[in-house]
Amino acid sequence: MLQQIKLIWSQAFTVKRCVLYLLIILGLPVLQFSFIYEGYQFFLPIEVFEETLSGTIPMLFPVLAVLIFLPIFIAEYKDNYLTYVRTRASLKDYLLAVGFVNAMLTGIVFFLMTIVTFVLIHYVEPIIGLVDYWSLSEKTYETSNAFSFLADIHPLLYAVLYAAWIGLNGAAYATLAYLLILALEQVYLAISLPFVAYHIFNFVAGIMQAPQFSPISTVFPFNITEQPLWTVFVPFAILVVVNITLYLTMIRPKPEWIFQS
Amino acid sequence: MEMIKLEQVTKGYQGNPLFADVDLTIQKGDIVGITGPNGSGKSVLFKMICGFIHPDAGTITVRNEQLGPTRRFPENVGVIIDRPGYIAHKSGFENLKQLAAIRKVITDADIEQAMRTVGLQPGNRQKVKQYSLGMKQKLAIAQAIMEQQDILILDEAFNALDHDSVLRLRELLLSFKKEGKTIILTSHNQQDIDALCDSVYRINQGQLEQVG
Amino acid sequence: MKRTRNISIVLNSLFILVISYVAWYRRQKVLSEAQEFSKDVNAWDITFAIQNDMYLILFFLMPLLLFLSFRTIEQQYEPTILIRVGSFRNWVYYSIKWYVRAVLTLFGFVLLLSFLCAVDQPFTLQWSPYSQLATSGNISHHLVTTFRSPLSVIFLQPILWLLASIVLHGLMCLMFLLHEKRNGLLLQAAGVVIWCIFSFKSSFGVGEFFSPAAYFSVGAVSNIMQPWVALVILSLVIALIYLSVQWIQSLRQLLTSQKELLPYLVYAMLASLYILLSSSRASTELQTIGDLFVAVFYGVSAEDSSFLQLVSHLILFFGLAYLSQLRLQEQMTAIGPYTWMRYQRLEKWALHVFVREGRFYLLALSLLILGTIVIGMLQGVSLSLSTSLLSISPMQLLLQLFGISMLQLMLYSLFSFILLWQFPDGYAMLGLFGVLSVFLLPDFNRYGIFPSGLNGFAQLQSFSLTHLLIVLLIYVGLSLVWLYVLFQKSIRI
Structure with missing residues (x-):
């Protein structure tokens, strides 16, 4: 099993894929930063960090989650690779290993994206001085969010735990897509459903006037007023329950895996 | 009568030459077999004759009409390509009916007849996603023959078929030959090639060598 | 027991x-x-x-x-x-x-x-004096x-x-x-x-x-x-x-x-819910059907954006484009090769596909509009197409609602078609929605030159109908040229 994980893990580090990870970790935050570093009123680096993680990244979040590892698996799946795995190793172990690597890698990429953005904005950018910060005495409004209490303890604690939260959510969306591929056997539907579901729930929460429960505002809680921390776990818990239900009802009961592309 | 003619055809794929100045002529009523190791370019050759892929150089003529800007795909050609795909949530009959609706030259009865010929039950409401690989292959054969196409280009048509179905398909292809249809096919099974083909070509280092 | x-x-x-x-x-x-x-x-x-x-x-x-x-x-x-x-x-x-x-x-x-x-x-037999007390817990x-x-x-x-x-x-x-x-x-x-x-x-x-x-x-x-x-x-x-x-x-x-009908049912449910709730919420400001159309199909623009309008536009219009994508995916990657041979010309086949998608959009838009009219009538708004929410004429309202929406939706399908043709795996098509949705964000489409969400009435606050029409037509033209060039090349199968 460990051997399989190592093998699958190593497949995820080709030059092309590393460029993709770098683009997600650095490219997207830099792009968003270039849009916002002027023209906004910032008082603290943490506000710049939060604005950098708003807009583009939340919008693309589930798309990015399925792009990190799943293309490798889908290529194998479409080429009937799994049929050949079955004769050589336990398919159950192999699929578990793929699921593990998919979740881990997606989680790590999102974690790094968040933490690197934080370190760059909080510690490096003030040295360069691209952003003009306003004096805190002129601040007339609150910009705190569900995770802000962590920043009051220590900014790095906030960064690490929030990055872990993003990583966890990314892993959950990637796992959803992976399970859907196995359950539905229709690749495009499977990879697009997390994105569709993400926005359907955003929409439902929006029309119910409960944005504090929308996936977008719980993963990136910067566009709404501060909410109790438990609210962010509601969509996440639903996502986890959906993943577990999918596994228990549609994947585990299959007595023999017959995969066809 | 020359049904298919390749002249000086050259084709490469991502820097690897597959065919270099290849010539091939297939006469009406012939069954021609193409063999070669995996990756030698059998499917590419078939896709070029179908008009899916353009050769880098040379010309391909089907029924005296050169494939190109004015004639992208040859007319009335039955094709099986290497990865048969269907609309998964429709039955076999519905899939064929959708294809038949494009040219509108055959009736439902003709579709049913084609299905029976390959060993499928037209009344079976089963969706294609529930079909076995062999049934999907039979469906692919049915679509290739249902409109009485007079040229058949069959890439691995015998794949996934059971023994009885292989024998039936061989008989069917021989009966088509008697009707004057032209067939070009590949198979991993040398017995299929030996039993059916008037002439056999092997792809070897970018050339077509006649071996039988 | x-x-x-x-x-x-x-x-x-x-x-x-x-x-x-x-x-x-x-x-x-x-x-x-x-x-x-x-x-x-x-x-x-x-x-x-x-x-x-x-x-x-x-x-x-x-x-x-x-x-x-x-x-x-x-x-x-x-x-x-x-x-x-x-x-x-x-x-x-x-x-x-x-x-x-x-x-x-x-x-x-x-x-x-x-x-x-x-x-x-x-x-x-009477209410008590306590019942006159207006406290929150007094039922x-x-x-x-x-x-x-x-x-x-x-x-x-x-x-x-x-x-x-x-x-x-x-x-x-x-x-x-x-x-x-x-x-x-x-x-x-x-x-x-x-x-x-x-x-x-x-x-x-x-x-x-x-x-x-x-x-x-x-x-x-x-x-x-x-x-x-x-x-x-x-x-x-x-x-x-x-x-x-x-x-x-x-x-x-x-x-x-008919499990494939499920996405259509989900869409119909979400769209009905949205039309019902958004019209009932804004009912006090709405005097005419024209007002109702503007409120329901307001969408977003670079200067005028709210969370609800953004996600609603995504669901209403990207939702339709997604349904179209699912069909395109099926037609192009599964049955495609056998279809092309029978059409003889890829252009003829593409035309057939787009006519069918156009019919689908036409039907869907008509149903959305009809649904809004019925809800408006139930709310007692007048059947006039004039609106006080925007300074546009009834004709402009209809053009934006129907003409620009049709053009915008067809463009989404055209983009999907091209990407699917070039990259049959479907990632590009998914990425397309990602990129297009980013252009709906505030400030991202300041000059109205990116063809995303241009059919929302919010766009008319910043751009003229002619501007939107020209932008969309340019993209349609460019896409058609691009498609023509692609059709001349070998097919990726």
């Missing part, structure tokens, strides 16, 4: 304990509040406070009612019973009969206890504005319990018959509980209308509508259940054989 009896004893004891505690607690609350404000209470104040305690209903009665519904269905969906009742329709009636018997005992106990807790107070105060006498409330409450129970269990049965899975039934029950709590806890006013929990309380019902309307609604739903069970067999067949 013994185990079931033990569970039953435990549950009954728990039920009596919880209800008794809540009844006592509510009684004390009413009495202490009345004492604090020196107001006299009567028995009805306590009785109604117990019967209408939303926390009791939401967190205790609803889960219990759904548990009973779950158990009734689970126990009665047996071949031996089905054979005897003869049809699914009769089984639903049979199951409802049993369920109602069980829950009426439960509500009988609630009724009895609510009377017993108030037995030391006078049962007068009598809510009721006094709707009902002249407490007697009408006490007559109405059992009727509501009866009808709401029939509706709840009837719908549970109907839903169950569509899938017949125990886990699905559990999910149904859990879903209803979560939905009830969610609509109660969120500030979602209209949500109460759709919340089953509200219909078990006269107080909650009279908060959102006239009580007789609630009775009519419940009776209508019962009639609907009656009609649906007649067709359950065909409906089941349709759903099992």
